[in-house]
Amino acid sequence: MTYRIERLNSLLRQEISDLIQRYVKDPRLGTFVSVTNVEVSSDLKYAKVHISRLGTEEEKRATIGALISASGYIRHELGDRMKSRRIPELSFRLDETIEKADRVLRLIDRISEEENSAP
Numbered sequence: 001m002t003y004r005i006e007r008l009n010s011l012l013r014q015e016i017s018d019l020i021q022r023y024v025k026d027p028r029l030g031t032f033v034s035v036t037n038v039e040v041s042s043d044l045k046y047a048k049v050h051i052s053r054l055g056t057e058e059e060k061r062a063t064i065g066a067l068i069s070a071s072g073y074i075r076h077e078l079g080d081r082m083k084s085r086r087i088p089e090l091s092f093r094l095d096e097t098i099e100k101a102d103r104v105l106r107l108i109d110r111i112s113e114e115e116n117s118a119p
Contacts, residue, residue: 005040008084013038015081016049016090019074020067028066030059036095040088047088050095060094067092 017035030053037050053063067074071090079087 005042005044008040008044009038011082012040012047012049012078012088015078016074019077023077024066024070024074026066026070028062030055030063033063036097044084044086045088047090049090049092051092052095052098054098064092064094 013035016038020029020033020035032054034052035049036052039048039050041047049067051063051067053060055063071092075087075090
């Protein structure tokens with residue numbers, strides 16, 4: 001990955017996060033939505049935006065639906081904020097790494113408790 005794309009990924013992550021937190025007013029978003037990563041394609045036409053949200057599966061799906069609905073607005077605002085000729089098409093994806101990490105930590109804790117309680 002080139003340095004330019006890495007910089008663009010980072011800048012998009014910051015700007016999209018700010019837009020979601022401050023300007024996108026949709027009750028489906030909930031209280032805690034985090035942009036964990038952005039991956040821009042090499043031709044700069046598409047960007048995968050990875051979103052993390054705590055809650056049920058239904059709430060997570062509703063959050064993605066709200067972001068898809070707001071993607072035109074977010075893209076327009078990115079065009080105003082960034083000095084780039086092309087603003088990529090945004091596709092939002094759920095990032096499950098926090099839940100997976102929590103599950104692994106709980107498993108490790110359970111195994112260590114079993115080992116400590118064993119005679």
